[in-house]
Amino acid sequence: MEETDPLLHSNRVQRESTSLQRSDQNDTQRIRPDRIAVVLYFLYLHLEDILRMSIQGSLTLLYYSAINGISHKLREALFFSSLVFITIGSGGIKSNIGPLGAQQVECLGTPAVQSFFNWFFWSINFGAVIAHTAVAYVQQKIRFDYGYLIPLVVMIIGQFIFWIGRNRYITASDEGSPFREIFGICWASRCKGFDQAERRNHGRIYTEESVKRVRSFCKILPVFGLAIVYFGTYAQTHSTFFLQSERLDISKLSDIVPDAALGSFDNIAILILIPLMEIFIYPFLKRINRPPSLLQRMGLGMIFAVLSVVAAGVLEIYRKHDISLNQTIFDKDYNASSISIFTQIPQFTLMGTSEVFTSVSGMEFTYSEAPDMMKGVCMGLYLDTIGIGAFFALMIIKIVNGIFKDPWLPDDINNGKAENLFFLFAVLTFLNFILFIFVAKRYKNSKEQNNERSHNAGNDPGD
Numbered sequence: 001m002e003e004t005d006p007l008l009h010s011n012r013v014q015r016e017s018t019s020l021q022r023s024d025q026n027d028t029q030r031i032r033p034d035r036i037a038v039v040l041y042f043l044y045l046h047l048e049d050i051l052r053m054s055i056q057g058s059l060t061l062l063y064y065s066a067i068n069g070i071s072h073k074l075r076e077a078l079f080f081s082s083l084v085f086i087t088i089g090s091g092g093i094k095s096n097i098g099p100l101g102a103q104q105v106e107c108l109g110t111p112a113v114q115s116f117f118n119w120f121f122w123s124i125n126f127g128a129v130i131a132h133t134a135v136a137y138v139q140q141k142i143r144f145d146y147g148y149l150i151p152l153v154v155m156i157i158g159q160f161i162f163w164i165g166r167n168r169y170i171t172a173s174d175e176g177s178p179f180r181e182i183f184g185i186c187w188a189s190r191c192k193g194f195d196q197a198e199r200r201n202h203g204r205i206y207t208e209e210s211v212k213r214v215r216s217f218c219k220i221l222p223v224f225g226l227a228i229v230y231f232g233t234y235a236q237t238h239s240t241f242f243l244q245s246e247r248l249d250i251s252k253l254s255d256i257v258p259d260a261a262l263g264s265f266d267n268i269a270i271l272i273l274i275p276l277m278e279i280f281i282y283p284f285l286k287r288i289n290r291p292p293s294l295l296q297r298m299g300l301g302m303i304f305a306v307l308s309v310v311a312a313g314v315l316e317i318y319r320k321h322d323i324s325l326n327q328t329i330f331d332k333d334y335n336a337s338s339i340s341i342f343t344q345i346p347q348f349t350l351m352g353t354s355e356v357f358t359s360v361s362g363m364e365f366t367y368s369e370a371p372d373m374m375k376g377v378c379m380g381l382y383l384d385t386i387g388i389g390a391f392f393a394l395m396i397i398k399i400v401n402g403i404f405k406d407p408w409l410p411d412d413i414n415n416g417k418a419e420n421l422f423f424l425f426a427v428l429t430f431l432n433f434i435l436f437i438f439v440a441k442r443y444k445n446s447k448e449q450n451n452e453r454s455h456n457a458g459n460d461p462g463d
Contacts, residue, residue, distance in 0.1 A: 035100050036166050042092030043159045049085040050155055054148035095380035102367050103170050117364045122274040125267040132264035213371035220369050222439050224385050229432035230358055231389025233305045233425045237266050237351050243413050246334050248341040269352025294365040295440040301358025302433040306426045308350035313422030315343055323414055335414055
């Protein structure tokens with residue numbers, strides 16, 4: 001006989017919900033490794049592939065001198081397969097090491113989390129400068145395959161240090177893969193909103209806490225989407241900016257400085273700017289009660305990116321008016337301008353400044369606003385926008401090259417109109433900034449939303 005008493009029916013639903021939650025937690029706890037184990041696994045994968053590339057570099061000379069044709073194909077296969085696995089390892093490390101590090105200082109408050117991400121990003125760029133200078137110098141001036149030994153040794157030391165402290169790290173309890181919950185709740189709420197998902201849906205009951213997590217996750221996705229255009233503009237520092245560098249006068253660079261160091265100007269700007277912001281600017285703004293929010297800092301970074309590509313476009317116009325030099329970089333000859341490469345310092349400094357605001361604040365925003373069980377996933381999605389932005393920039397270049405009779409970015413930019421491309425990215429980034437303002441003004445962070453809910457609950461006449 002069916003139960004007709006509403007109270008009995010309510011109690012039965014509550015028991016089913018509690019039982020289902022416990023079952024889900026037990027299942028996910030069995031299959032989900034903690035963040036420390038994930039980081040250790042990807043560190044091992046990263047180390048293994050750096051070792052493979054180091055061995056490959058040493059053996060390449062032997063292969064190449066013995067059998068030229070086979071060695072070339074084998075070298076390409078080993079090289080690209082190693083790059084793929086290094087990318088996988090790097091992605092797994094970056095998406096988890098940031099949230100794990102922030103957890104260690106979260107108990108000290110928001111300023112400590114902000115400081116952590118600032119110095120975390122500073123460390124990343126310090127490593128990039130070492131790679132562009134010391135490692136590149138060894139590969140270019142001493143012996144190419146020796147250059148792989150430096151990151152190999154550093155990775156071994158870093159993995160050992162991380163492993164030693166594995167039992168001392170603070171970790172938040174994971175509740176399993178969030179994707180089933182995200183898709184399930186989004187499907188249940190497709191017609192009547194997230195509140196509908198809290199009711200029974202095909203035998204499954206989603207709790208209020210689960211719906212709140214997915215709501216928070218969906219709320220930050222527009223911010224991620226708007227970061228794509230910014231990172232498309234940022235990608236120019238390692239592509240069109242570098243092409244421009246090759247065709248400027250590098251004679252004033254010391255013979256000690258390797259050619260790869262041309263790409264480290266923005267990293268050096270970041271190494272200088274982050275300590276200035278951390279030690280002087282942010283404390284000063286806090287003292288006068290004008291600390292910028294995370295979204296305000298991200299928006300400000302987009303403006304600096306606009307100024308960077310505008311500066312690059314102006315320089316490109318003047319550069320093409322004076323092409324009178326012939327210089328060799330990496331055994332390749334270039335027709336270059338007599339304008340010094342140091343005239344690129346403003347555009348790299350502006351782009352580095354934009355990273356200090358947008359990239360660092362983006363990581364902190366992701367960590368602060370993502371639900372606890374989704375911090376690693378959300379950080380991975382945020383880092384994905386960097387790669388998607390690079391593909392977006394490539395798509396823009398392909399489109400404009402296909403539309404116009406004279407390509408804006410041909411193989412030799414001396415014959416193109418790279419300045420138009422820079423100005424196009426400036427316009428796209430500025431329009432993206434306007435849309436970002438619209439989204440940011442309507443965004444309520446987790447703390448504001450919780451305060452609003454508490455206020456509404458306190459004013460509920462049914463209480």
